[in-house]
Amino acid sequence: MIRTVNDEITAVLTINQEWCKGCGICVAFCPREALFINDAGKAEKHSDQCTACTVCELFCPDFALVVVKKGAAVHGGN
Amino acid sequence: MIRTVNDEITAVLTINQEWCKGCGICVAFCPREALFINDAGKAEKHSDQCTACTVCELFCPDFALVVVKKGAAVHGGN
Amino acid sequence: MQLTQDFLRTKKLPHIWCPGCGNGIVTAALVRAIERAGYDQREVVIVSGIGCSSRAAGYLNFNTLHTTHGRALAFATGLKMARPELTLFVIMGDGDCSAIGGNHFIHSARRNIDLNAIVVNNHIYGMTGGQHSPLTPTGMKATTAPGGTLERAFDLLELAKGAGATFGARGNAAQPRQLEQLITRAAKHKGFSVVEALSPCPIAYGRRNKLGGAVEMLKGMKESSVAVERAAEMDEADLEGKTLNGVLFSIDAPEFSSEYHRMIKKDHG
Amino acid sequence: MQLTQDFLRTKKLPHIWCPGCGNGIVTAALVRAIERAGYDQREVVIVSGIGCSSRAAGYLNFNTLHTTHGRALAFATGLKMARPELTLFVIMGDGDCSAIGGNHFIHSARRNIDLNAIVVNNHIYGMTGGQHSPLTPTGMKATTAPGGTLERAFDLLELAKGAGATFGARGNAAQPRQLEQLITRAAKHKGFSVVEALSPCPIAYGRRNKLGGAVEMLKGMKESSVAVERAAEMDEADLEGKTLNGVLFSIDAPEFSSEYHRMIKKDHG
Amino acid sequence: MAKRQEILLTGAGGQGLILASIVLAAAAVNDNKNVVQTQSYGPEARGGASMSGVIIDVDTIEYPKVTRPTVLLCMNQASYNKYLPKVEPGCVIITDSTFVSGPFKEELQIKSLPITRMAKEILKREVVANMLALGVINAATGLVDRNIFRESVYNMAPKGSGELNQEAFDLGYRLYEEGPEQLCRDAAQTSR
Amino acid sequence: MAKRQEILLTGAGGQGLILASIVLAAAAVNDNKNVVQTQSYGPEARGGASMSGVIIDVDTIEYPKVTRPTVLLCMNQASYNKYLPKVEPGCVIITDSTFVSGPFKEELQIKSLPITRMAKEILKREVVANMLALGVINAATGLVDRNIFRESVYNMAPKGSGELNQEAFDLGYRLYEEGPEQLCRDAAQTSR
Amino acid sequence: MAETKPVLMQGNEACAMGAISAGVRFYAGYPITPSTEVAEIMAAKLPEIGGVFIQMEDEIASMAAVIGASIGGMRTLTATSGPGFSLKQENLGYAIMAEIPCVVVNVQRMGPSTGVPTAPAQGDVMQARWGTHGDHPIIVFSPSSVYETYYLTIAAVNLSQKLRQPVIMLLDEVIGHMREKVFIPEAGKLLVEKSSDQIPSDWKPYDEKGLTPLVPFGFGHYYHVTGLFHDQYGFPTGDPPHVERALDRLHAKLEKYRDEIVLTNYIGHKEPRVAIVAYGCTVRSARSVVKKAYWQDRLPVGLLSLQTIWPFPAREIEALAKQADVIIVPEMNMGQLVGEVERYVCGQAKVVPLNRYDGEMITPDQISELIGRWLS
Amino acid sequence: MAETKPVLMQGNEACAMGAISAGVRFYAGYPITPSTEVAEIMAAKLPEIGGVFIQMEDEIASMAAVIGASIGGMRTLTATSGPGFSLKQENLGYAIMAEIPCVVVNVQRMGPSTGVPTAPAQGDVMQARWGTHGDHPIIVFSPSSVYETYYLTIAAVNLSQKLRQPVIMLLDEVIGHMREKVFIPEAGKLLVEKSSDQIPSDWKPYDEKGLTPLVPFGFGHYYHVTGLFHDQYGFPTGDPPHVERALDRLHAKLEKYRDEIVLTNYIGHKEPRVAIVAYGCTVRSARSVVKKAYWQDRLPVGLLSLQTIWPFPAREIEALAKQADVIIVPEMNMGQLVGEVERYVCGQAKVVPLNRYDGEMITPDQISELIGRWLS
Numbered sequence A, B: 001m002i003r004t005v006n007d008e009i010t011a012v013l014t015i016n017q018e019w020c021k022g023c024g025i026c027v028a029f030c031p032r033e034a035l036f037i038n039d040a041g042k043a044e045k046h047s048d049q050c051t052a053c054t055v056c057e058l059f060c061p062d063f064a065l066v067v068v069k070k071g072a073a074v075h076g077g078n
Numbered sequence C, D: 001m002q003l004t005q006d007f008l009r010t011k012k013l014p015h016i017w018c019p020g021c022g023n024g025i026v027t028a029a030l031v032r033a034i035e036r037a038g039y040d041q042r043e044v045v046i047v048s049g050i051g052c053s054s055r056a057a058g059y060l061n062f063n064t065l066h067t068t069h070g071r072a073l074a075f076a077t078g079l080k081m082a083r084p085e086l087t088l089f090v091i092m093g094d095g096d097c098s099a100i101g102g103n104h105f106i107h108s109a110r111r112n113i114d115l116n117a118i119v120v121n122n123h124i125y126g127m128t129g130g131q132h133s134p135l136t137p138t139g140m141k142a143t144t145a146p147g148g149t150l151e152r153a154f155d156l157l158e159l160a161k162g163a164g165a166t167f168g169a170r171g172n173a174a175q176p177r178q179l180e181q182l183i184t185r186a187a188k189h190k191g192f193s194v195v196e197a198l199s200p201c202p203i204a205y206g207r208r209n210k211l212g213g214a215v216e217m218l219k220g221m222k223e224s225s226v227a228v229e230r231a232a233e234m235d236e237a238d239l240e241g242k243t244l245n246g247v248l249f250s251i252d253a254p255e256f257s258s259e260y261h262r263m264i265k266k267d268h269g
Numbered sequence E, F: 001m002a003k004r005q006e007i008l009l010t011g012a013g014g015q016g017l018i019l020a021s022i023v024l025a026a027a028a029v030n031d032n033k034n035v036v037q038t039q040s041y042g043p044e045a046r047g048g049a050s051m052s053g054v055i056i057d058v059d060t061i062e063y064p065k066v067t068r069p070t071v072l073l074c075m076n077q078a079s080y081n082k083y084l085p086k087v088e089p090g091c092v093i094i095t096d097s098t099f100v101s102g103p104f105k106e107e108l109q110i111k112s113l114p115i116t117r118m119a120k121e122i123l124k125r126e127v128v129a130n131m132l133a134l135g136v137i138n139a140a141t142g143l144v145d146r147n148i149f150r151e152s153v154y155n156m157a158p159k160g161s162g163e164l165n166q167e168a169f170d171l172g173y174r175l176y177e178e179g180p181e182q183l184c185r186d187a188a189q190t191s192r
Numbered sequence G, H: 001m002a003e004t005k006p007v008l009m010q011g012n013e014a015c016a017m018g019a020i021s022a023g024v025r026f027y028a029g030y031p032i033t034p035s036t037e038v039a040e041i042m043a044a045k046l047p048e049i050g051g052v053f054i055q056m057e058d059e060i061a062s063m064a065a066v067i068g069a070s071i072g073g074m075r076t077l078t079a080t081s082g083p084g085f086s087l088k089q090e091n092l093g094y095a096i097m098a099e100i101p102c103v104v105v106n107v108q109r110m111g112p113s114t115g116v117p118t119a120p121a122q123g124d125v126m127q128a129r130w131g132t133h134g135d136h137p138i139i140v141f142s143p144s145s146v147y148e149t150y151y152l153t154i155a156a157v158n159l160s161q162k163l164r165q166p167v168i169m170l171l172d173e174v175i176g177h178m179r180e181k182v183f184i185p186e187a188g189k190l191l192v193e194k195s196s197d198q199i200p201s202d203w204k205p206y207d208e209k210g211l212t213p214l215v216p217f218g219f220g221h222y223y224h225v226t227g228l229f230h231d232q233y234g235f236p237t238g239d240p241p242h243v244e245r246a247l248d249r250l251h252a253k254l255e256k257y258r259d260e261i262v263l264t265n266y267i268g269h270k271e272p273r274v275a276i277v278a279y280g281c282t283v284r285s286a287r288s289v290v291k292k293a294y295w296q297d298r299l300p301v302g303l304l305s306l307q308t309i310w311p312f313p314a315r316e317i318e319a320l321a322k323q324a325d326v327i328i329v330p331e332m333n334m335g336q337l338v339g340e341v342e343r344y345v346c347g348q349a350k351v352v353p354l355n356r357y358d359g360e361m362i363t364p365d366q367i368s369e370l371i372g373r374w375l376s
């Protein structure tokens, strides 16, 4: 579950689609309308819109959205 | 447990010494100092002092004091 | 007013309470209140929990229900919902009501069910010989708090109010006439009403805390109590160490058992 | 702030909650608050009861104690008294905390023991499929109140206050940043603190009451909430149907576990 | 239908499979058969897996759990993966191709149909995919008299949705008998 | 003291008989005897009847309840009425004449002494009547070594009241040995 | 008796409907899987027929409320599952002591503790007998089908009233949650056994001479109800001979009506080499095996199914032990009722437990395999 | 071992003192006759030695608090009586499931329900075994003297720690309230069996391989504790094979340490014609009879006294049944443990219950009279 991120920007939104349940909350609350639910019923990003504002992260009930600093790793405990 | 009372006055204090536990509350709260605890440890009356004011009745924790109207009977349920 | 001995099971007397115990004073006030309110003997039910004070049920000549420790209000709730026409008085000790029975107390308050709770607060577990209760003031001694309890006490009426009770009053055994009147008002109130009746337990509380015998305890009770009406005019310093007496709150709100029966009558037919 | 996934048991994810359930939002806010407060992971304990929301304990990477229904605070009281140096967060559902657990709730408040109660109020029994809880507003539907419940609801924070709690705050899943801050403040408060976190249960509550899906429920929640500070300036009519948000009360009072340990140190040492 | 029939309806929580199993069981009762319906409960049912079983027999049904399915419906990939290995040859297997992508074993009698897609596209109501599936099943197996089944579907539908549910049931029959392409063509024509 | 001794202390709640029985038992322990002490509990103990039993033996004591008292103390009329019929000849019976007015059967070995009255009149403390009673009992029976008993009375008294309790115990001895009249006379002399 | 149309019904629903048919008009409870449907159906139906449904704050209060309502004269029922059943024990003991009728449903789930809330088990069999403190009599029914759930609930309500004795309906999750076809005879009709309406003038609430009907509160009999040992009028007494008589009295009523209470059913060979003793859903697996083995294959096997598990059908087991060589006791627990079977078989036959405790039903295959082993 | 001065001690006091000697430093409880003295002594002593005494709001909370404190690493005890014991059952089951050590004292009083709060009885014997829902193992000690109370409490605390298993001290009112002379060996010394301090690096809270010590919260092992069935790390699972293994695991520890757990004592004739099986205060009456009958009158009688009643001393009873013709089981109840005796005697000897349930002790006379009848 280690995902490193794009080096070009300082922070970036990662989506863990395994955890996403497609509730649509992030889509509804994203101020940039940067997200949508794809055909598989999972959240997906129009990456150019996102400002990494973390609103969706705060709202996602499934811990599926994380705004990660450049080069950081997302990992968990046991 | 039927006790009729003195006909000459309109109300009178009766003391059920079987129920009295000698706690002294009536003695302490009687405004006329009309009561005392006798040698057997039971409340007893200086009958001439009592005004049948019912204070002691209100205070007796053992239902042992009843101010009864003239000619009335004191009786209980089962 | 003469104590209506018809409402007492005189054959069961003398009662088991210790000499000078306030339970008898509170019980007598309740009997006078019932008499004064003019209830039919058949329509009055006395429910109680377990404790010294709860033994009152056995001495009162009505239908009487001596339940399990802490659960009196829950039994009473079932009975009241089944037979809303009955008038229920629920006698509980401070431990019974606010320790093990605390949950039923707050839920009765929340539902605003028409039960009349008479909480005999002697600040101690009397029946079991003097352990501290949730109404034992901080610092007071008990067999389970030999150095004085560190726990804070509930303000029972604040608790009731916070839970949604619509009537709360406090009286004491040292003012038996007033206590009777508070119970009468509680009974008239439609909804859950609480009367906290302070009562001396010279044996399990007074002795250990050097409060004197029953007489001294009653006198102390009277001295430290202040009527709410008068308290409104007093300043904080004067109120220090005092206990408010009288009807502390009385609010109108829908009563649960009658609302429920109105609903089912509509549904039913 | 990034969600510290060290504090999550990511191997246990995805969690069992329904799509759109607010439990995850509240859980994330709690994780951020713990992170923000800078606690050592070892000194944090999560205690929970039984219910959907209580399953959060299983996903949080601390010492976690998933107890019995309604008893989380009583377990936590024992643990806190034994190990006063630990910081305890006690997650409970509205039913868990205020129905079956009501007694432990008021006694924790009375003792003012330093536990941080996070009450996830979805106004319903989620886990068992949608029965009404003591926090279901009157008139709302539930499987056990098909025509809408007739019962009155507790105001949880009024109840806590009446019982003696020293910190009470209300937040909601629609304002996750504020919720996080309220939890942080609760954790800092020494004494019993309650954070009521309103949370959407679209499956067992929203659907039956036609409140829409998770998004609509969150929006509704946000709209009806008013910060206490702002409410002070509003008049009654404007406040109708609104829910107060923020720290409703915060009082200083001796905390039980530390008082106790001070006492035994004195006695002992 | 003399032989004991064991029908397993599987998929995700929220797909309405439990309701479907109850409707199927009720229909069988109305068709004078002996029936037992069971289901998997639990928090797993919440968004996770859902399974329910119906046993239909002319004899008394003792053991109530499905052990050797004669009919298997899989409405999502997870359930397909889980239950396919448990069936024996001869079992009628129906999968919702909207969510199940195989692998389909040749030796098994598997019918893959876009059940949910049809519900969504033709009836505009994904929620009746379950009744559509019942239509498919009954078309494939004749478990219950068709008219009695239709009536049961109507009667057990939530208030006001009887017709829609019946339509879904009928569409299931057509989906099974005529195939998805025909249905789409017809639908396109109607909407024109 | 070879034979098993069964001592029954009876009276009203509040007379301190349970404490007396514990002191007696502890004294016997200190005197190296085997001892078992039991008592009646219950709400009845509240102002009502009080009963406690002490068994002293050199052998191991199995059955702990008093069945055939060898010593009976009755501190009020109710207990006298209740327990007298239960004793067998040979039992040492001591009654507090302050509260017990008989009837005294000739054939029984009954010693009636004004225990409470003496405590009140001579020691001015009714509350130590129980220790006075212990003195009487031990004087009558020699159950426990007198000095050991005195010491136990002292040690087990509430803080600050050791001496008073010992005095009461000694007074019990004198009451038994010299009789009440002598005691009153002596007291009158002292107070003169 | 004209049979009505068959319907599909769930076990928990049958319990609720049976209760209503038997005149239950008061339900107090607290939700818990897998019993919740009983509450939910009661919540929907009772108000429609003028009854009272109340969701209490917990199981303790639910048990208390049910007792309170019974004292008010209503027929009452409450339903729960393991954890809630544990909580009800104190007040259940009160109802037994005070002789207040009520029916307590426990739809068992896998325990101990929270266990597996949705998995079936028969782990509360001994608890149902002994869960509350002190010696006490109890009646426990254990249905094996939806229809049996319906009629045993009716029997439970009526017996409870007649004997002034709480009755436990001990379902397992399989029976509680399964739906099956049932014929409800005379659906909607009240199947209430009326205890005599005549209150004798010398009525005593706890007459030492024998069973008296409960006179509800509010009718001018000012008696006392308590969980303390009490005299004929309900007043506390701790007098030893009285205490003994009171306990005898509590147990005697079950002995006296034993034949009405203890319901069992035998199918199979008269002198079986292998007999099965089963209750609850396990009966179904056993019956499917015995039907085939005896009716089809004519093997010397039999099945004693117990609708009543407490009071324990000792006589029936003793009789069976005289006929059978081997008695198999399949249970979805680690062996509970088998102890009682062993006690009464008393060495007269070989007793073989068959235990499954993984949260799944015992299958017919498990049973037939074991029978096969003991037949050969 | 140098014996100290003998002291007069009450049974309840011995229980409290034993607990303290065994390292108990946390007590949570709710007062109830006849157990209250245990709490009162703890309230006085614990603060003096740095321990925690807390009076909780009820028995449920007391049980919960004790479990919480145990998870915090303290040795804990709670005491109650019948009604409170009924209330503790749900959380007792939790402790069993989550394998949290603690000692629960039940000083039995006459039940059912409120019963006669001050009268002795042995009515909670079966409840102690089966009071909580679901299959569960339990250890129950039943002392017959003040000294036995002291040392069995120590054993209970140590066993509980070692096995991570709640242990019940089932006293009766006679033992709880009587005072007798005792020698407390090495009074004041800690009699604590330390479980190994070494936490293996691969420590798992519920290692399938066997018993692991409890690592208290706060030491960096972030495990989960739940009343749900759980895996080795404590995380919930309802997977059938796992559930079965988990239940087996819970029971296996008691089987493995059976010889440490099951304590009994036999006196009398090697091949008795009449043997008595007794526990609790009844042992005393029985022993006084057997001592006289065997030691003095050389009659073929014997007494098997049970300090441990659960797990049931089946082997000891089986062995006894081979020797004795008649086994008398005196109990202060309507017959509880006798059922288990009958089960294991299995027809090998005649089992004769002797029951007294009027709130009084069984006397030596009652027993000797019965022995006499069976000897002749």
Ligand SMILES: Cc1ncc(C[n+]2csc(CCOP(=O)(O)OP(=O)(O)O)c2C)c(N)n1
Binding pocket: C050, C051, C052, C053, C054, C068, C069, C092, C093, C094, C095, C096, C097, C120, C122, C124, C125, C126, C127, C128, C133, H030, H031, H032, H033, H059, H083, H084, H087
């Ligand atoms: C379940 C249960 N727990 C404990 C008890 C023991 N008990 C009886 S009365 C009582 C407390 C009495 O105190 P309170 O309620 O204040 O009444 P009081 O005797 O002071 O009038 C207790 C703890 C019990 N009977 N049942």
Ligand SMILES: Cc1ncc(C[n+]2csc(CCOP(=O)(O)OP(=O)(O)O)c2C)c(N)n1
Binding pocket: D050, D051, D052, D053, D054, D068, D069, D092, D093, D094, D095, D096, D097, D120, D122, D124, D125, D126, D127, D128, D133, G030, G031, G032, G033, G059, G083, G084, G087
């Ligand atoms: C003693 C007991 N009673 C009942 C239950 C069943 N039960 C589990 S969770 C729950 C209520 C859940 O509601 P809430 O506490 O509001 O939590 P939510 O699921 O809504 O988060 C109930 C009644 C139980 N597990 N234990």
Ligand code: SF4
Binding pocket: A019, A020, A021, A022, A023, A024, A025, A026, A027, A042, A043, A059, A060, A061, A062, A063, A064, A065, D020
């Ligand atoms: S909020 Fe989370 S779970 Fe919901 S759609 Fe967005 S990413 Fe998925």
Ligand code: SF4
Binding pocket: A013, A029, A030, A031, A032, A033, A034, A035, A049, A050, A051, A052, A053, A054, A055, A056, A057, A067
């Ligand atoms: S980080 Fe902000 S802008 Fe980017 S997707 Fe999330 S809410 Fe939208």
Ligand code: SF4
Binding pocket: B019, B020, B021, B022, B023, B024, B025, B026, B027, B042, B043, B059, B060, B061, B062, B063, B064, B065, C020
């Ligand atoms: S108040 Fe009553 S009990 Fe007390 S002394 Fe007076 S009469 Fe007696």
Ligand code: SF4
Binding pocket: B013, B029, B030, B031, B032, B033, B034, B035, B049, B050, B051, B052, B053, B054, B055, B056, B057, B067
């Ligand atoms: S009635 Fe009044 S005056 Fe008479 S004794 Fe009582 S208190 Fe005194």
Ligand code: SF4
Binding pocket: C016, C017, C018, C020, C021, C022, C023, C052, C053, C122, C126, C127, C200, C201, C202, C203, C204, C205, F046
């Ligand atoms: S112990 Fe206290 S409350 Fe109980 S009867 Fe005695 S004085 Fe009254």
Ligand code: SF4
Binding pocket: D016, D017, D018, D020, D021, D022, D023, D052, D053, D122, D126, D127, D200, D201, D202, D203, D204, D205, E046
């Ligand atoms: S039922 Fe409600 S609270 Fe429970 S997981 Fe689903 S949405 Fe969340």
Ligand SMILES: [Mg+2]
Binding pocket: C051, C093, C094, C095, C120, C121, C122, C123, C124, C125, C126, C133
């Ligand atoms: Mg009190």
Ligand SMILES: [Mg+2]
Binding pocket: D051, D093, D094, D095, D120, D121, D122, D123, D124, D125, D126, D133
């Ligand atoms: Mg909830």
